[in-house]
Amino acid sequence: MRFSKILPAFFAFLLVSALACGQKAPKLVVGIVIDQMRYDYLYRFQGDMSETGFKRLLREGNVIHDGHYAYVPTLTAPGHSCVYTGTGPALNGIIGNNWYSRPENRVVYCAEDSTANTVGSGSVNGKMSPRRLTSTTLADQLELATNRRSKTIGISLKDRGAIMPVGYLADGAYWYDGSNGFFITSDYYRKSLPDWVNKFNDRKLPDQFLDQPWTTLLPLDRYDETLPDDQPKERPFLNTEKPVFPYDLKRITSVQRFGVGESRYGILMSSPYGNSLTLEMAKAAIEGEQLGQDSITDLLAVSFSSTDYIGHQFGPQSVEIQDIYLRLDLTLSNLFQYLDSKIGLNNVLIFLTADHAAADVPGYISPPAGYFKAGDFEEGLRQHLVKKFKKDPVESFINEQIYFSKPLSVDKDKLEAEVRAYAAGFPGVYGIIPLDDFGKCITDPSVCEKIRKGVMPDRSGDLYVQLYPGWIASYYEKGGTTHGSPYAYDTHVPIIFFGWEVRHADNRQRVWVEDIAPTVCDMLHLTRPSGCTGAVIQGVLFRG
Numbered sequence: 204m205r206f207s208k209i210l211p212a213f214f215a216f217l218l219v220s221a222l223a224c225g226q227k228a229p230k231l232v233v234g235i236v237i238d239q240m241r242y243d244y245l246y247r248f249q250g251d252m253s254e255t256g257f258k259r260l261l262r263e264g265n266v267i268h269d270g271h272y273a274y275v276p277t278l279t280a281p282g283h284s285c286v287y288t289g290t291g292p293a294l295n296g297i298i299g300n301n302w303y304s305r306p307e308n309r310v311v312y313c314a315e316d317s318t319a320n321t322v323g324s325g326s327v328n329g330k331m332s333p334r335r336l337t338s339t340t341l342a343d344q345l346e347l348a349t350n351r352r353s354k355t356i357g358i359s360l361k362d363r364g365a366i367m368p369v370g371y372l373a374d375g376a377y378w379y380d381g382s383n384g385f386f387i388t389s390d391y392y393r394k395s396l397p398d399w400v401n402k403f404n405d406r407k408l409p410d411q412f413l414d415q416p417w418t419t420l421l422p423l424d425r426y427d428e429t430l431p432d433d434q435p436k437e438r439p440f441l442n443t444e445k446p447v448f449p450y451d452l453k454r455i456t457s458v459q460r461f462g463v464g465e466s467r468y469g470i471l472m473s474s475p476y477g478n479s480l481t482l483e484m485a486k487a488a489i490e491g492e493q494l495g496q497d498s499i500t501d502l503l504a505v506s507f508s509s510t511d512y513i514g515h516q517f518g519p520q521s522v523e524i525q526d527i528y529l530r531l532d533l534t535l536s537n538l539f540q541y542l543d544s545k546i547g548l549n550n551v552l553i554f555l556t557a558d559h560a561a562a563d564v565p566g567y568i569s570p571p572a573g574y575f576k577a578g579d580f581e582e583g584l585r586q587h588l589v590k591k592f593k594k595d596p597v598e599s600f601i602n603e604q605i606y607f608s609k610p611l612s613v614d615k616d617k618l619e620a621e622v623r624a625y626a627a628g629f630p631g632v633y634g635i636i637p638l639d640d641f642g643k644c645i646t647d648p649s650v651c652e653k654i655r656k657g658v659m660p661d662r663s664g665d666l667y668v669q670l671y672p673g674w675i676a677s678y679y680e681k682g683g684t685t686h687g688s689p690y691a692y693d694t695h696v697p698i699i700f701f702g703w704e705v706r707h708a709d710n711r712q713r714v715w716v717e718d719i720a721p722t723v724c725d726m727l728h729l730t731r732p733s734g735c736t737g738a739v740i741q742g743v744l745f746r747g
C-alpha cells in the first residue's frame with residue numbers, strides 16, 4: 204500500500220526534475236569558426252579582454268586544450284569542411300582552397316560552380332555551390348532528421364566559410380561581395396534574397412564602417428604582448444608607407460586600383476569591421492529567420508574571417524593581430540548577450556573553433572625557420588626532369604603536391620628517385636612522400652597520418668613535398684605569415700563548447716577537430732555526416 208503511493212509520486216518528481224533540467228534538444232546550435240585562430244591567443248591577449256567574451260567561454264564552457272587538425276593542408280576550406288563533416292579531405296573531398304583537377308586540366312576553386320548564378324548582385328562572386336564537397340554536413344543531417352523543418356544558415360565574409368559548413372540542404376548561405384559591399388548567395392540555394400537580407404544590404408553598413416579609421420581599441424602602450432607597431436616583417440596596405448596605426452581606410456582605398464570583382468569595399472575584410480559586419484549579419488539572420496524560436500532545433504554557422512586577412516598581412520606578433528582579437532572578444536560578447544536576450548543561452552548550444560592556426564613569422568625565429576621558394580622549386584624540378592627524361596612529366600605543383608601527367612610516360616620509380624635527388628639540396632625541403640604508397644612515408648608517423656588523411660586519390664597529386672617545421676611560402680618574406688603545414692603551430696586550435704547542457708570542464712586529452720561534428724550529433728541524437736570519421740568527445744554534456 205505504502206509503495207503504491209510513494210512510487211507514482213517519485214516518478215512525478217523525476218519527470219518534473221527532467222523538465223526543470225532543460226529540454227531534450229537546444230533550440231539553436233551556433234557554430235563559430237574563427238579564421239586563423241591560434242590556441243595561444245585565448246591566453247596571450249587575455250589581460251586586456253572583457254569578462255563576457257572569450258573569458259566567459261573559458262570560465263563556463265567545456266574547453267579542449269589540445270585540439271588539432273588531423274590532416275594537411277591546414278587551410279580555410281578544408282578546415283570549415285572538417286568542422287561540419289566530421290572528417291578530413293580524404294573523405295569530404297575538400298583537399299585545398301584550390302587544387303589541380305586532372306579531368307578539367309586546370310586549377311579549380313573549392314566552391315566554384317559555373318552552372319550557378321549570383322543572387323543579390325551583378326557580380327560573378329556568387330557563382331558558387333557545395334558541389335565539390337563529397338560528404339554531407341552537420342546541417343544536412345539536421346535537415347534530414349527534422350524533415351527539412353530545421354532552419355540552417357551559413358554566414359561568412361568568405362563564400363567557402365559560408366558554404367562548406369552548411370553544405371547541400373541549407374536554407375541559405377550568405378557571404379560578402381567585395382565588389383559592392385552586399386551580402387549575396389548563389390541560386391544553388393535560392394532564386395532571390397530573402398527580405399531580411401535585402402533590408403540588411405539597404406542599411407549600407409559597409410559605407411558607415413569605411414568612414415571610420417581603424418584605430419587601436421586601447422592606447423598603443425597597452426599592447427605589450429606584441430612587438431612595437433612598426434615592423435619590417437609586416438606588410439603595409441597597398442599604397443601606404445608603413446604598417447602602422449591609425450589606418451584611414453577611406454584614404455587607403457581612394458588611391459587604390461581595383462581588379463575585376465574588387466572594389467573599395469574589399470578592404471573591410473582586412474579590418475576589424477569585417478567581423479563587426481559579420482556579427483550584424485548573424486543577428487539579422489537570427490531575427491529574420493526567427494532562429495531558435497520554436498522547439499525544432501535550428502543551426503547558424505558563422506565564420507569570422509577578418510582575423511585571417513590580418514594574420515596573413517601582419518603575423519601573430521603584431522599589434523594589429525592583438526587589436527583584432529580584443530575587438531573580436533567584444534564581438535563575441537555582443538553575440539552571446541544577443542542570443543541570451545532573444546533565445547536564452549541555456550537553449551543555445553554554442554561551439555567555437557578555428558579553421559586552422561598559423562606559423563610564427565620566420566623572420567623573427569630564423570633559424571630554425573625560413574621561406575620556401577615554391578616557384579623556383581617547380582622551375583628547377585621541371586628542368587632537372589627534362590634533362591633526365593627528355594620531357595617534362597610535371598603537370599602541376601600546388602598545395603606542396605606534385606601532379607604528374609597521366610599515363611606516366613617514364614618509369615615511376617626512376618621518376619621518384621630523380622625528384623628526390625633534385626629536392627635533397629633544396630632549401631626548406633625535408634623529404635618527398637609518395638601519396639599512393641604510405642609504406643614509403645619516411646618521416647614522423649603522425650605526419651604521415653596527417654598527409655594520408657588529406658589525400659583523395661582522384662583529386663590529389665602524386666608526391667608531397669614535406670617542408671621542415673617553421674618554413675613557409677616565400678611570398679611572406681615581405682611580411683606576415685601563413686598556414687597549411689602538418690605542424691602543431693598550424694593544427695592546434697581552440698575547441699570550446701558552451702551553453703545548453705554543456706558541463707564546464709578543462710579537457711587536456713588530444714582531441715581532433717573532426718570530433719566536433721559527431722559530438723554535436725550525439726547531443727542532438729542525429730545520424731552523423733556521411734563521411735564522418737570523428738568520435739564523440741567525452742565529458743562535454745552534463746548527462747552521459
Ligand SMILES: [Zn+2]
Pocket residue numbers: 239279511512515686
Ligand atoms: Zn589564411
